[in-house]
Amino acid sequence: MNLFLLHPEQHLEGDLWRLDERQSAHARTVLKLAEGDTCRAGVLNDGLGEARIESIKNNEITLSFKVDSNPPVPLPLNLVLALPRPKMLKRLLIDAASLGIKRIVLINAWKVDKSYWRTPNLKAGLLREKLLLGLEQAGDTVLPELIQAPRFRPFVEDDLDGWAGDGPRFLAHPGDHPSLPHELEGPATLAIGPEGGWTPFEVELLREHGFQTHRFGSRILRVETALPALVGALMRLP
Amino acid sequence: MNLFLLHPEQHLEGDLWRLDERQSAHARTVLKLAEGDTCRAGVLNDGLGEARIESIKNNEITLSFKVDSNPPVPLPLNLVLALPRPKMLKRLLIDAASLGIKRIVLINAWKVDKSYWRTPNLKAGLLREKLLLGLEQAGDTVLPELIQAPRFRPFVEDDLDGWAGDGPRFLAHPGDHPSLPHELEGPATLAIGPEGGWTPFEVELLREHGFQTHRFGSRILRVETALPALVGALMRLP
Structure with a gap:
């Protein structure tokens, strides 16, 4: 704190x-x-x-x-996050908020365990509590906007463009893709898949909606390791 | 796994x-x-x-x-890590091993709580267990070398040069420093301080021993967020 x-x-x-x-x-x-x-x-x-x-x-x-100064500059990165395990979700929200991310969508994916959508952790109050912990850590005051998209395809097809806006969209995915760009000043959107990764259908649909696939090393990282590593690699932290 | x-x-x-x-x-x-x-x-x-x-x-x-292929390429980054809280240590070791770090020193610092050095987590077997979890995550087999330096100054003055070798040495520190370099292919050494940061004396001694101070955004991150974010920013992941 x-x-x-x-x-x-x-x-x-x-x-x-x-x-x-x-x-x-x-x-x-x-x-x-x-x-x-x-x-x-x-x-x-x-x-x-x-x-x-x-x-x-x-x-x-x-x-x-008395207020005498502005909160730190936000990180102009939108995060599309496949709903993780409840325990991991808590840490990821603290991390995302402390890194300055202000727009998060928790999205479904084929490899998201259906039970994760029924966990009490998804109550707005509990999500907000973790985001507040991240703000307290980073000395920030601006609460991130967090939405839930329990249906992948309708969100990507109907809502993603309006939500993500104009910046480039990135997807880290194993395979022979160009390396991730570095030191972007944003705005940009980053999609992080579930444990086990996105399915080929999901990757294809995200690509059809403007996501570029990039390689980010050859190792399979836990989502809670991958999020800060990807953010550190992709963005110039303000 | x-x-x-x-x-x-x-x-x-x-x-x-x-x-x-x-x-x-x-x-x-x-x-x-x-x-x-x-x-x-x-x-x-x-x-x-x-x-x-x-x-x-x-x-x-x-x-x-039967063995038919090599383990993934190691990350040529040496990690100097101020001994964190026991719970955080476990996660940091899993993260470091999964990112491919092969040389870690857990070091004392003024703001490291003395009780952390007495925790049962520091037993070699338990440290090794966490490193193995990181290897299993990343599909790696090569166990990192981990040493403990419960005295800061003697390690930095007498042992650091031999341990860290020739590559550049980096220290992320708040203040008006140049931004952290990006996409290094290594070898390099990264020092990560305790919660609350290094003291001015510690920063000075590390600088005298070849560490360059760099700015890494303006936010105060938890050590477990900072480690992957710094590694992602600094290194080109192989």
């Missing part, structure tokens, strides 16, 4: 804000803050600033805080 | 090998292999080949297998 990300309901009055339970625990046990200490804070979907601990009473911590 | 990694003690006679308990469970419950089916296998620190299931008896699975 590299900043306290404040939500509108934590606002008291004027410049005063209240930390929530998790933030208070972090302030006390990890940062060991005392009255008068300063720390970084930000308001959800707004700016950043320095906060001052005004009072610590019965585990309730009050800050004074 | 993208290959069965066979250890010398699993050899029976001639071309015959026995799967261990974990491999047998994977063969039965995930891959659902039957007698006569084929699968990928490799011998630790040797080559790869196709294996055939010869018999499945009382949970004991016997393969016939």
Whole structure:
């Protein structure tokens, strides 16, 4: 947690804000803050600033805080992510948010286990919680937009163009393809398949919708390794 | 598990090998292999080949297998990693091994919690187990060399030059530094600091020993996100 990300309901009055339970625990046990200490804070979907601990009473911590700067520049990369295993999904959302990705679609694929779509992790509140952890890690305030596409073909055929916009679209896929480009400044769209990969039909449909297939080394990586590695390779991180 | 990694003690006679308990469970419950089916296998620190299931008896699975090809090309990157939290260490070792890194030093740093050096995870057998998982993921057989340097300064001053060799040495560090180079073919050495970063003294000592400081975006990433992102950015994956 590299900043306290404040939500509108934590606002008291004027410049005063209240930390929530998790933030208070972090302030006390990890940062060991005392009255008068300063720390970084930000308001959800707004700016950043320095906060001052005004009072610590019965585990309730009050800050004074004013926005004085912008959140970090977003990474102009849209992520099409085949729905991963629930445990992996949590980590991938934290990673994606911390890397600055702002637009994510969780999409179905032939090799996505059907049960993954029924997991309680897909509740909006839980997804949002992981994205917030990623923002806190990276000192960001801007919540990524996350949508779910439980049907692959209708999303790719009907919605992808509008969602992904104009930038180039990339697909890492084993085989004799050109190497992935490097240091793009975006906007761009990256598709990451399920464990076991996209089927030939899925690759073909993505190619018909503007995705270029690229080689990214010869090793089969776990999705949670592949996401940051691909983002680091493809994009110039702002 | 993208290959069965066979250890010398699993050899029976001639071309015959026995799967261990974990491999047998994977063969039965995930891959659902039957007698006569084929699968990928490799011998630790040797080559790869196709294996055939010869018999499945009382949970004991016997393969016939011959080496017919080389393991994937290693990534010519040495990794200097400040000892992370035990839970994170496990994932980082799997990631590093799956990315093809073959030389790792776990090093102390001011912001490494002293208790991390006393964790049972640092036993050689447990470290090796995580590295093997990474190899199985990536279809590799060559076990990385992993050493521990519980004292930062003596290692950097006395052992680093011999260990890291001739390639360039990189340190990602916040601040006004040149951007990280891209698509190196190696050899090279990358140092990754602890949560909270290297201290100014540590950065200075690493610079005195040939490390160039580079900027890698403005966001603070978790170490487990930073490792694959940095490797993807810096190296051309073979």
